[in-house]
Amino acid sequence: MKIKNINNLFINFLIFSILFSFTYLQSKELCIPDFELDTPTVNVTPLIDADKNPVYVLFDGSLSMKGFVNPSNQDTNLYVEVIDDLQQIAETIGNETHYLRFGRFVKSITESEAARATDPSFYTCPHNPANCDNQETRLDEAIKTTQLNKDATYIIVTDLFIENKNLIGGKLHQLKKPLNKVLDDGKSIGIVGIMNSFNGTIYGIPISGGGVATYSRANKRPFYIMIIGDQKNIHKVKTKLEKQYFTNKGDEYKFSLITSNPIIQNLNINKKINGNNLFKSNNQPSEFKFEYIKSKLPLYQFNTNQKRHLTFTIKKPEILVPGSSGISNYEIKEILWNSSEVKCKKINSDKTWKKAKLDTISTWSEKIPGGLYDEVTIGLLKELNVDSKKKKYPLQKLWRGFRYFHLVNIYADKPGNISEDTFKDWSITKAQAQKFIEEDPVAFKTLNLVKLVKVLNDVANERFKPTLIASIALDFKLTK
Amino acid sequence: MLRIFKSLTYSIIGLMSLGWLSIIFITSMFVGPKDNWLLDFFANNLIIDEVIEKYGQDFSSLAEGLYILMGTMNIFLLVTAIIFSLAWSGLSHLLNIDSPGKAKIYSIHWLIYTGITLAIFVAIIFYFTKSTQYNAAQFLSNGGITIILFSQTIYYFLIYYIAVIVGTARFARSSVLFANKLPGNFL
Numbered sequence: 001m002k003i004k005n006i007n008n009l010f011i012n013f014l015i016f017s018i019l020f021s022f023t024y025l026q027s028k029e030l031c032i033p034d035f036e037l038d039t040p041t042v043n044v045t046p047l048i049d050a051d052k053n054p055v056y057v058l059f060d061g062s063l064s065m066k067g068f069v070n071p072s073n074q075d076t077n078l079y080v081e082v083i084d085d086l087q088q089i090a091e092t093i094g095n096e097t098h099y100l101r102f103g104r105f106v107k108s109i110t111e112s113e114a115a116r117a118t119d120p121s122f123y124t125c126p127h128n129p130a131n132c133d134n135q136e137t138r139l140d141e142a143i144k145t146t147q148l149n150k151d152a153t154y155i156i157v158t159d160l161f162i163e164n165k166n167l168i169g170g171k172l173h174q175l176k177k178p179l180n181k182v183l184d185d186g187k188s189i190g191i192v193g194i195m196n197s198f199n200g201t202i203y204g205i206p207i208s209g210g211g212v213a214t215y216s217r218a219n220k221r222p223f224y225i226m227i228i229g230d231q232k233n234i235h236k237v238k239t240k241l242e243k244q245y246f247t248n249k250g251d252e253y254k255f256s257l258i259t260s261n262p263i264i265q266n267l268n269i270n271k272k273i274n275g276n277n278l279f280k281s282n283n284q285p286s287e288f289k290f291e292y293i294k295s296k297l298p299l300y301q302f303n304t305n306q307k308r309h310l311t312f313t314i315k316k317p318e319i320l321v322p323g324s325s326g327i328s329n330y331e332i333k334e335i336l337w338n339s340s341e342v343k344c345k346k347i348n349s350d351k352t353w354k355k356a357k358l359d360t361i362s363t364w365s366e367k368i369p370g371g372l373y374d375e376v377t378i379g380l381l382k383e384l385n386v387d388s389k390k391k392k393y394p395l396q397k398l399w400r401g402f403r404y405f406h407l408v409n410i411y412a413d414k415p416g417n418i419s420e421d422t423f424k425d426w427s428i429t430k431a432q433a434q435k436f437i438e439e440d441p442v443a444f445k446t447l448n449l450v451k452l453v454k455v456l457n458d459v460a461n462e463r464f465k466p467t468l469i470a471s472i473a474l475d476f477k478l479t480k
Numbered sequence: 481m482l483r484i485f486k487s488l489t490y491s492i493i494g495l496m497s498l499g500w501l502s503i504i505f506i507t508s509m510f511v512g513p514k515d516n517w518l519l520d521f522f523a524n525n526l527i528i529d530e531v532i533e534k535y536g537q538d539f540s541s542l543a544e545g546l547y548i549l550m551g552t553m554n555i556f557l558l559v560t561a562i563i564f565s566l567a568w569s570g571l572s573h574l575l576n577i578d579s580p581g582k583a584k585i586y587s588i589h590w591l592i593y594t595g596i597t598l599a600i601f602v603a604i605i606f607y608f609t610k611s612t613q614y615n616a617a618q619f620l621s622n623g624g625i626t627i628i629l630f631s632q633t634i635y636y637f638l639i640y641y642i643a644v645i646v647g648t649a650r651f652a653r654s655s656v657l658f659a660n661k662l663p664g665n666f667l
Contacts, residue, residue, distance in 0.1 A: 338535050354536035401615035480612050
């Protein structure tokens with residue numbers, strides 16, 4: 001009798017298990033509307049080692065640079081140490097190193113001459129002072145050398161003290177032309193700014209009423225290392241300098257990367273999206289399931305009531321090139337389908353998916369505008385609730401008892417301008433110069449620095465094309 | 481007792497004078513949407529047309545739920561009208577009217593009773609059109625709800641009122657508005 005009972009119990013359990021598994025399978029059945037996935041345009045993995053190429057190191061030979069190497073400097077002179085190290089760094093990132101000096105013209109120099117860049121004589125030419133090219137800083141001429149070898153890395157050491165006349169008209173065009181080519185070839189421009197002790201004279205400071213003045217009372221002044229080349233090499237130089245001298249960055253060191261596309265990767269291609277991007281593990285809705293469909297599209301399936309905010313977050317370090325100008329605008333391209341039937345069998349047989357005629361219904365936000373290390377938050381369907389005072393939850397605008405399929409493509413739409421902000425404290429304009437020197441500053445600023453960075457950014461931004469960062473799909477049933 | 485049954489019969493006849501329309505309406509609602517003037521009326525006057533269009537839906541495919549809502553709501557309204565009119569008709573015979581003019585005092589009772597009936601009509605309509613009980617209620621526009629509220633309340637009030645006028649005991653007619661206009665030999 002007992003055995004018969006156990007047998008009955010076992011058979012009942014078996015029948016229940018089979019029926020339950022069928023029900024479960026049906027609830028997880030996949031039924032998606034017809035659509036074409038947007039094609040990713042970027043999948044750069046910038047920090048992979050490639051073949052080594054030549055490195056060109058260019059030293060600014062203008063007289064204003066002399067103050068960085070004056071032996072009477074009592075503070076630790078980073079300029080001298082950095083320049084010494086730079087020659088070693090150049091050797092590690094390249095297969096051969098060439099040295100050049102620039103002022104009004106660019107001239108090739110020997111290794112031993114380059115070693116003198118940490119000596120005042122390099123800037124005064126004691127043997128031939130009459131022919132010394134130390135009166136001007138023609139950055140455009142220095143940048144023009146990037147046409148020598150498009151695979152090479154160019155390291156330019158300068159004070160970036162650029163006169164206005166070099167940033168307008170033909171000179172500006174001469175500056176932009178090689179930059180365009182550099183960026184077209186997929187290269188980037190890194191600018192390392194280092195505040196250094198200074199004991200010398202700064203020449204060519206514009207004053208009101210025309211003319212120029214000099215200033216000798218500064219004991220601090222920034223110099224810059226401009227690196228033009230592959231992002232991996234730029235980051236190598238930056239990382240080595242940081243590790244060596246700037247473990248405690250403070251205000252003495254700044255870095256910015258100008259690139260034609262500050263997006264590192266498409267998150268779908270590298271499958272970097274998971275369930276936590278939409279729901280934290282302690283806030284998952286019922287029947288939640290996450291999987292990749294169509295090989296690359298992350299699909300979130302769930303049931304939800306109308307009192308839920310759907311926010312998709314992307315960590316910026318996963319998509320942005322470190323130190324770049326970031327992204328100032330994202331565009332969300334989306335399609336919402338709805339179905340009065342919720343069961344897949346019915347949806348597929350009756351073709352009940354209907355495409356909604358809605359434009360942008362989701363919004364994006366970020367904690368720190370233009371920041372590089374916070375998150376981009378996509379408020380999915382948030383715009384449905386136009387009158388936020390009246391209805392607190394956006395999903396209250398959708399019909400209950402329906403099934404929805406939301407396809408979202410997130411594009412980086414406009415590059416940011418963080419690099420301009422980065423260097424703002426170290427920059428003065430022509431109009432500010434007169435007043436600045438009258439204040440008798442101890443730490444001297446760089447003329448037209450922000451203007452130059454803006455020029456570089458403009459060139460990069462002209463090359464920028466909207467880039468698909470991520471595509472996701474939501475398949476949800478809306479309950480009461 | 482015979483008078484009460486007579487009264488109830490008259491009341492039922494009064495209910496049927498307009499109630500047949502309700503029965504036809506309820507039947508057609510449960511039969512389901514057909515491509516006719518009723519579907520057009522719903523589409524043009526009761527629902528949020530632009531939102532349905534915006535979501536790419538076609539009202540005819542969503543109408544089934546609304547038809548069930550309207551059918552069920554009308555059953556509730558009709559049953560309420562029947563119960564309240566028959567109850568008054570029967571109870572009117574039990575009113576203690578033992579002197580001339582006393583019936584008029586009971587008009588206050590009738591007014592309160594009728595007010596409660598109306599309130600129940602309104603509550604039923606709100607339950608069906610404003611609560612989350614029926615998903616189809618989401619498609620109704622505010623204008624549509626107003627049309628339903630007024631038309632259904634007036635219609636079922638008329639059913640109730642006609643049934644009450646003809647069903648109220650003769651000696652209590654003064655308590656019901658205009659009921660004393662009926663001929664003296666009626667009932």
